[in-house]
Amino acid sequence: MRAIRLLLAVVLATPLAACAPADSPGLPRCTAIERLGLIAQAVPSASYVPCLAQLPAGWSTEAFDVRRAAMTVKLVSDRAQGPAVSLRFSRSCRTAGAAPFPARTLGGRTYLRLRTLRPRFAGTLIDAFPGGCVQYRFDFVRGQHIALMAQLQSAVGFRSRVQLRQELRHRLGVELRS
Secondary structure (H helix, E strand, O other), X not given: OHHHHHHHHHHHHOOHHHHOOOOOOOOOEOOOXXXXXXXXXXXXXXXXXXXXXXXXXXXXEEEEEEEOOEEEEEEXXXXXXXXXXXXXXXXXXXXXXXXXXXOOOOOOEEEEEEEEOOOEEEEEEEXXXXXXXXXXXXXXXXXXXXXXXXXXXXXXXXXXXXXXXXXXXXXXXXXXXX
């Protein structure tokens, strides 16, 4: 078992620099299975893994950090006057006080918890699914907030853990830990 983990660590860590352009050191694209495998190992219970689906014009990612039991990344928009969106992927999160929102994953639930509406539109968007959760803490200027929320939601997509496991096994001969 230890040998499998070591092999997985080597295989998944080696191509990290080659999988993303130099100007995109953050959240990997949904097609970068090696880097997504690394994220999946951080939260082995999660049925989905967050990924970069489409980075809207003016957005970038930074401060990508994968650790045991969590992954964090910052999403920055040149149109959002204020702090970056903080994305955190973990096993679970608190949804108390959050209102239901249209679900973004099959079998999952999405919630919105607003902290303030004026003068800024700030709060947390939550994608909860079996074994995992993604929280997006945002703080946008009113007036631009509708477009920024739509861009944020289109930027972050999800890969099914089952599909990722099959692709890693087929393409690299690597088993993803559950």
